[in-house]
Amino acid sequence: MSEWQRLDPKIMVIGPISAFRQFLLPSLIALIGVGTQQPRWLLYAAPLIILGSVGVGLLPWFTTRFRIAGGQLVVTTGLVSRKRLTAPLDRIRSVDLEASLLHRVLGLQKVEVGTGVDDSMIELNALSVAQAEQLRSVLLHRGAEAVRGGAAPVPDATTTEPDNGEAAPGHGAPSGHEAAATEQVLATFSPSWARFAPLSLGRLAIALGALGALWQFVGDVHISLARGDELWELVTGASLVLVLLVLLVGALVVWTVLSMVAFLVQWWNLRLVRDRENLHLTRGLFTTTSTTIEERRIRGVRLRETALLRLAGGGEAHALATGLEESTYAVLPPTPIGVTTSVAADILGDRAPLATELRPHGDAALRRCRTRNLLSLLPFAVVTLALVLVSDGPWWPPLAVAVALTPVGLLLARSEYAHLGHALAHRHLVAGSGITARTRTVLQTDGVIGWVFSQTWFQRRRGLATLTATTAAGSEKVTIRDIPLGDAVSFAGAATPGMLEPFGRAGPTE
Amino acid sequence: MSDPVEPLPADKPRFALLREPANQVSPRAVTMWRTIAVTELVVAALVLGAVWLLVPAHPWWLVVICAVVLLPLAVVAIWQPGISNRIHRWEVTPGAVYTRSGWITTRQRIAPLSRVQTVDTRQGPLMRVYGLAAVTITTASAAGAVEIQGLDADVARRVVAELTEITSADEGDAT
Numbered sequence: 004m005s006e007w008q009r010l011d012p013k014i015m016v017i018g019p020i021s022a023f024r025q026f027l028l029p030s031l032i033a034l035i036g037v038g039t040q041q042p043r044w045l046l047y048a049a050p051l052i053i054l055g056s057v058g059v060g061l062l063p064w065f066t067t068r069f070r071i072a073g074g075q076l077v078v079t080t081g082l083v084s085r086k087r088l089t090a091p092l093d094r095i096r097s098v099d100l101e102a103s104l105l106h107r108v109l110g111l112q113k114v115e116v117g118t119g120v121d122d123s124m125i126e127l128n129a130l131s132v133a134q135a136e137q138l139r140s141v142l143l144h145r146g147a148e149a150v151r152g153g154a155a156p157v158p159d160a161t162t163t164e165p166d167n168g169e170a171a172p173g174h175g176a177p178s179g180h181e182a183a184a185t186e187q188v189l190a191t192f193s194p195s196w197a198r199f200a201p202l203s204l205g206r207l208a209i210a211l212g213a214l215g216a217l218w219q220f221v222g223d224v225h226i227s228l229a230r231g232d233e234l235w236e237l238v239t240g241a242s243l244v245l246v247l248l249v250l251l252v253g254a255l256v257v258w259t260v261l262s263m264v265a266f267l268v269q270w271w272n273l274r275l276v277r278d279r280e281n282l283h284l285t286r287g288l289f290t291t292t293s294t295t296i297e298e299r300r301i302r303g304v305r306l307r308e309t310a311l312l313r314l315a316g317g318g319e320a321h322a323l324a325t326g327l328e329e330s331t332y333a334v335l336p337p338t339p340i341g342v343t344t345s346v347a348a349d350i351l352g353d354r355a356p357l358a359t360e361l362r363p364h365g366d367a368a369l370r371r372c373r374t375r376n377l378l379s380l381l382p383f384a385v386v387t388l389a390l391v392l393v394s395d396g397p398w399w400p401p402l403a404v405a406v407a408l409t410p411v412g413l414l415l416a417r418s419e420y421a422h423l424g425h426a427l428a429h430r431h432l433v434a435g436s437g438i439t440a441r442t443r444t445v446l447q448t449d450g451v452i453g454w455v456f457s458q459t460w461f462q463r464r465r466g467l468a469t470l471t472a473t474t475a476a477g478s479e480k481v482t483i484r485d486i487p488l489g490d491a492v493s494f495a496g497a498a499t500p501g502m503l504e505p506f507g508r509a510g511p512t513e
Numbered sequence: 514m515s516d517p518v519e520p521l522p523a524d525k526p527r528f529a530l531l532r533e534p535a536n537q538v539s540p541r542a543v544t545m546w547r548t549i550a551v552t553e554l555v556v557a558a559l560v561l562g563a564v565w566l567l568v569p570a571h572p573w574w575l576v577v578i579c580a581v582v583l584l585p586l587a588v589v590a591i592w593q594p595g596i597s598n599r600i601h602r603w604e605v606t607p608g609a610v611y612t613r614s615g616w617i618t619t620r621q622r623i624a625p626l627s628r629v630q631t632v633d634t635r636q637g638p639l640m641r642v643y644g645l646a647a648v649t650i651t652t653a654s655a656a657g658a659v660e661i662q663g664l665d666a667d668v669a670r671r672v673v674a675e676l677t678e679i680t681s682a683d684e685g686d687a688t
Contacts, residue, residue, distance in 0.1 A: 325653070452628035453657040456531065456621040463619070473624075473657030480656035489529040496528065502625050506604075506611050507528025 007068045011131045013109045018060030020105065026056050069127060071141065076116065078125055088125050090118045096300060096326045098139040100293040102129075107291065114138060143281055143295060185279050189349045190335060190342065192273035192286070199337035200266035201259045202311040210261065270336045275346065282322070282350070284334060296332065300324045302450030302476035303431070304347045305331065306357065308340065310439040318343040322350055323446065323477030331477045347445075356431040356445040361424025367465040368485035372420045376438070377412040384408065415439070425470075425483045425494055432472060432498045434483045446481050448498045450474045456491055470495060531621060534604035534611045542663025543598045545643045550590040557582055592616075603661040605672055607679060610650050610659050622659045628652045629680045632673055636666065648672055 030052050062082055069078040076095065078088045097117040106112060111129035118125070130138065200206075271288035277298070285293040301324050308318040318340040322332045335346055348354040388401040415438055422442070424435040432451070434444045455471040462468060462485065470483040470491040486494070496503040561579050568575055596616040603612045609625045635647045646669035650659045664672065 452652045452654055453622065453624035453659070455623075455656070457615075457618060458620075459618045471656060473652060473654035475653035479654040492528065492530055499625075502609060502623060503531070504528070505606050505608060506531050506534070506623065508530055508532040509528055 005070055005072045007070045008134075010064050010067050010127065011111055011129060011134065012064060013111055013131075014064050014129050015061055016109060017105055017111065017129065018063055019057040020060065022060040023053070023056035026052050026059075063128065067127070076125065076142065078127065090116060090125060092142065094118045095142050096297065098142050098295050099124075100135055100139065100291075102132075102291045104289045112136075116142065139295065143297070144279060187277040188274065189277055189282075190273065190275040190338075190346045192270060194267065196270070196336060196338050197263045197266045199312060199315060199317040200262040202309070202315055202317070203262070203337055204309070204311065206262060206265070207258060210258070266336065273336070275334060277349070282334070294332075296322070296324055298350075300326055300476075301350060302474060303444065303446035303481075304351055304357075305445070305477065306343060306347055306443045307437070308441045312337055313340075313441060316340055320347045320350075321477075323444075323450075323474075325450075325475040330479075351431065351445060353429060353431065355428040356426075356433050357443065359426045359428045359433060361426050361433065361435045361443075362490070363420070364423050364425075364467070364486050364490075367467055367487070368423060369416070369420045371461070371465065371467065371485050372416040372423070373413060376415040376419065377409065379415075380408045380412045423484060425486060425490075427494065427498055432481070432494075434472075434481050436482070436484060444477075444481050446472060446474060446476070450476055451499050451502075454495045454499070454503070456488070456495075458488070472498070534602040534613055536603050538598065538601045538603070538663035539645060539665040539668070540598075541643045541665070542601070542645055543594045545639060545645060545663070546594040546597055547590070549639070550586070550593055554583070554586040554590045557586055601663060603664075605675060610661075610676070612659050612661055614660070614662065622657075624650060624652050624657055624659045626676065626679050628657075629676065632676045632680065634669055634673055646670075648676075650676065 030048060063080070066082050067078065067080045069076065071077070071092070074092050076090045076092060080086050080088070095116055095118055097115075099115040099117070101113045101115065102111065106129055110132050112132050112135040113129045114127040114135050116125040116127075127135075127138075129135075268288045270286050272291075273284070273286040276283045276285075280298045281295050282298060282301070283293060283295050285291065301322050303323040305321040305323060306318055307321070312318055316339055317337045319333070319337050320335045320343045322334050324330055324332050334350065335343060338346075344354075344357050348357055351357070384401055384405045387404045390396065391398070391400055419438040422435050422437045422440075424433075426433040427448075430448055431445050432448055434446075436442045436444070451472045451474055453473040455473065457469045457471065458467070459469075466488055467485045468488045468491045470486050472481045472483075472495070473479065474481065483491070483494075492503065492507065496507060561582060565571065565575065565579070593616050597614075600616055600619055601612075601614050604610070607626070609623055610629070611621070611623050613619060613621045629650055630653055631649075631651045633649045633651070635649060636645070640646060644666050646664050646666045648661045648664060648669050650661075652658070661669075661672070
């Protein structure tokens with residue numbers, strides 16, 4: 004691959020189509036405004052749009068070239084302002100392949116190379132499947148035993164790479180066959196997982212947002228419901244409760260079906276595979292994506308069971324990685340907790356951090372959970388009080404709200420306290436958190452690059468602290484809330500031997 | 514303190530609490546903090562005084578606003594510099610930086626020097642007037658930055674030189 008290479012010629016089919024799609028929507032929207040008065044404009048605009056998108060779509064093939072030379076991936080692109088992107092091979096942290104339906108029909112794949120140094124990805128859209136696989140193999144296994152196995156030299160320091168010239172796309176990917184021998188399958192898709200899809204309410208928020216946008220659009224276009232009045236009479240004629248019930252059930256059914264379909268489209272044919280120190284995740288029904296992260300970049304795992312998922316026996320797993328754009332990395336969709344745990348254990352290489360009992364934080368922490376959760380419900384009572392004051396209403400509603408919410412707050416507090424905890428298991432530290440969701444964050448103790456002991460005034464009175472292990476992976480910190488100060492210090496000391504010793508002193512109890 | 518300490522068995526830590534970092538901030542830092550706090554109080558009082566004169570009827574909510582704004586500022590001006598002076602401490606050992614900061618919420622931060630990525634000094638206009646500087650030590654974690662505030666400018670220079678020397682000897686990408 005030391006020779007300059009071009010994108011696959013078949014991209015000239017996709018380019019114009021996707022450019023057309025990009026042009027089409029904005030121009031249509033613009034034209035709806037103008038065109039409704041003067042339809043002639045449509046006639047003038049149509050050829051322009053088509054010619055323009057063909058031109059723009061063809062450009063990338065002529066202007067984009069790439070090669071691997073001198074230990075660097077070099078990509079040049081652009082027509083007027085030429086851009087030259089270089090990435091040292093030892094800085095390349097992820098190579099992702101993506102193929103839309105159209106790409107798949109043509110046997111193409113889009114390659115995205117992430118360096119983690121800056122947030123931009125180097126994108127090659129598109130290469131043939133074999134070429135893409137080979138490029139990924141070279142980029143990820145350079146220097147390692149894979150390169151030696153493929154009889155290719157370590158691609159650094161020199162520009163001569165004898166093997167790469169002959170391993171052109173036509174030869175197929177030689178490493179593909181070797182890969183089969185070294186692959187270890189961690190998880191494969193099961194359609195029954197779709198039962199967890201309706202329980203992921205995060206997606207519901209997104210769906211509702213989309214619905215809101217659609218509603219706005221419908222309002223803008225002034226689609227008049229001709230039979231709106233009849234419908235309204237029908238609705239007002241029936242009992243309100245019945246109408247609400249029907250609406251609710253309808254919404255539930257729609258949500259269930261939609262979320263399951265979306266789930267299947269996104270995760271279909273999922274395969275999580277370990278291959279020579281790399282994790283590969285492939286998935287997708289129409290658009291297939293294949294992402295790869297180096298295992299040495301993975302510092303830990305976050306296991307999350309939201310309240311609804313837990314009722315259905317499911318959970319989600321994220322890998323905490325360093326130097327990726329998306330540093331908490333969903334390795335699995337919501338799956339049965341058994342699958343989630345075993346995959347997480349495979350990734351960690353250790354089951355103990357996931358199975359170990361968490362050490363609770365004691366009565367003082369429980370009291371703080373109570374205060375916090377009761378206070379978090381206070382706004383409801385305050386709003387009721389304000390409404391009563393403003394509208395001169397009866398005296399009892401604020402009191403009723405307060406009485407009704409107190410048990411809720413106490414329940415939330417119990418739940419939060421039950422999830423709270425910490426543990427040390429071999430080379431991993433474990434932190435439990437979450438109010439309604441149960442979250443267990445596991446981090447390699449090697450991945451801890453500092454500690455913060457933080458104490459609010461209230462925590463100091465109760466002898467508690469919030470311990471934060473700082474790390475380069477995931478959200479860059481793991482927080483253990485309301486841990487007794489003594490526990491915090493000895494925990495941190497044990498997790499990172501040597502780091503705290505110069506600053507330690509015996510506690511009052513010793 | 515600079516002796517390397519051998520790893521301890523996980524279940525037997527030899528200590529249960531952290532001692533204070535060794536060094537205090539410069540006494541001039543307290544003066545600066547007090548100057549800032551008092552200035553804020555005076556400015557707020559002047560603005561609210563002007564409003565008080567301009568609004569003829571002195572309605573009850575104006576009193577509430579005055580109280581809500583001025584009382585916390587007064588509390589800060591009276592207490593914060595002294596408390597901060599007691600809380601703010603720092604220490605640099607050959608192995609780590611250790612600081613304590615804050616006043617209502619306190620934070621003790623430890624960052625091993627082997628994981629340090631950058632060492633910066635910061636000197637705002639007011640800090641220059643008082644001959645002070647702040648040193649920020651960042652690691653690969655956004656949550657892990659350690660700032661030593663209120664250092665004498667000369668001390669800050671010395672600390673930076675020392676830290677640069679120690680950290681430049683380390684290799685790896687500190688993640």
